[in-house]
Amino acid sequence: MxxxxxxxxxxxxxxxxxxxxxxxxxxxxxxxxxxxxxxxxxxxxxxxxxxxxxxxxxxxxxxxxxxxxxxxxxxxxxxxxxxxxxxxxxxxxxxxxxxxxxxxxxxxxxxxxxxxxxxxxxxxxxxxxxxxxxxxxxxxxxxGRSERARTAEAARDSVFTYRTELRPAHSASAPWQQAPQLLFHIDRDEHSLPAQLGWRGEDGAESAVSFQANMSDFHGVHRTVDGAAYEYRGRLADRRPYSEETQNLSASVLHRFDTEEGWGGGWHASHELRLLVDDGGAPVERVTWRDQRGNSGVVVLHVPSAEVEVTEVEASDEFDDGGEGAGNLLEDRRSKWLAFEETARLDFTLARPTAVAAYTLVSANDAPDRDPRDWTLHGSHDGHTWTPLDTRGGETFAGRFESREFHLRSRPRAYRHYRLDITRNAGSSETQLARVRFTEASGGQAFTGYYQRYDEGPIGYRGMPVPAASPVRSADPRVASELSAAASSLAETAQTLAALAERLRRH
Missing domain, CATH: 2.60.120.260 (Galactose-binding domain-like)
Incomplete structure (x- = not known):
């Protein structure tokens, strides 16, 4: 018609x-x-x-x-x-x-x-x-039909590479300096280009940018790990459709998530989310965006974990005669380990070499001044040579039997032995804990966050990694958009026919 x-x-x-x-x-x-x-x-x-x-x-x-x-x-x-x-x-x-x-x-x-x-x-x-x-x-x-078709066509080329530059903030006379390229791809099957993008790396560096409507340029800000602020701009260098080869464009991981949206008191299956942001720095841990239709989202990446089996624990000191030995740290009950030292060392042997992603410490029943405050977690293959993995200082526990989880800031490697070296407590001549747990990374990164469609309220948003064996759903990058455009066209045609039929009935 x-x-x-x-x-x-x-x-x-x-x-x-x-x-x-x-x-x-x-x-x-x-x-x-x-x-x-x-x-x-x-x-x-x-x-x-x-x-x-x-x-x-x-x-x-x-x-x-x-x-x-x-x-x-x-x-x-x-x-x-x-x-x-x-x-x-x-x-x-x-x-x-x-x-x-x-x-x-x-x-x-x-x-x-x-x-x-x-x-x-x-x-x-x-x-x-x-x-x-x-x-x-x-x-x-x-x-509006042609504009929807135009934006769907433009969104097919959704993998972007930009040449970028930085200059110190509030230094208009300073020259722009070349920076690493920015590569990104964000797609939740809504056929809309991004208008704004923000991200934070695992090292604490963060950026936020806004794009020209045609994606030719961006301008924004960047803050380094040490807190220095910079103006940040980029010029489009390459743009292509998504394909299996996208993963080979960068050393960074292309994340694919099976997602759910939370509304109406429950969780409901949603579109797959593909996410890739690489600015030449550390892998991202948080991404925010708003698209050209006004929809927006936030995702925080994290590693789903499973508790690790510990077969043995040895302590530099313990009150075994009082029933407060190191073995209590492995029990799921309200007991504790007590050492008559202001510093102490705990050595754990796992059932198998494991890449620990996080560990949990549980405070004991009394005497808050016995709580650990400074410590370092080490890993070892043989129980003799130790590698520092995570160091904490000035930590506190708000209550008794409080459980606190600590995530390793570096990418985990598999070790059979782990040592918790407590170098200072909260002021006592004795040190204690109720329990120590280790958890390992399992199945790649998941995310939690929220999503907000234009002119609607925010809803819950979460995702788990797509199984490795799952094929890329859009091997032909044009199929999804063409099907969407066809469905939209059919719906609009139906509306037109209904309007025409109504006019005929009136006459």
Missing amino acids: GFEATYADFSVEPARRANADVRYHGARFAGSHLALSAGGSVTLDFEVADTEDVPQATLSITALVSRLGSSPGYAPMEVLVQGETLVEDLTVPGGGDLPHDNVFAVPGHLLKPGTNSLEIRSSAKAESMLWLYRVTLDPVWER
């Missing part, structure tokens, strides 16, 4: 287009738009199947006028359909940073079955440039 989704997107070269052949005169691609000089024009030739079903069409032209020195600039626009003037001497606001959407009604009698032409001209009286970003055209009953 009528005509297909019709658009031309001039934010890339060559222009993205659907149901349109494009011709230029006095125009050139300028990075994120088409720049028309005085008298320049763009002509779209598009096909219409049946004009009887199109009493009117909706034309949207996104444009901006370049500045003229300190003034907003001047470049009136003319719009013609089939050579007949639809708009004449329209002055698009100029001088700002954001383009404007200009919407017009195209009378149905100007359209004809077969090939139609739409021409956009910059007036010969123009004193500055007319910047043209995109054009969409829809039957009046299906307004």
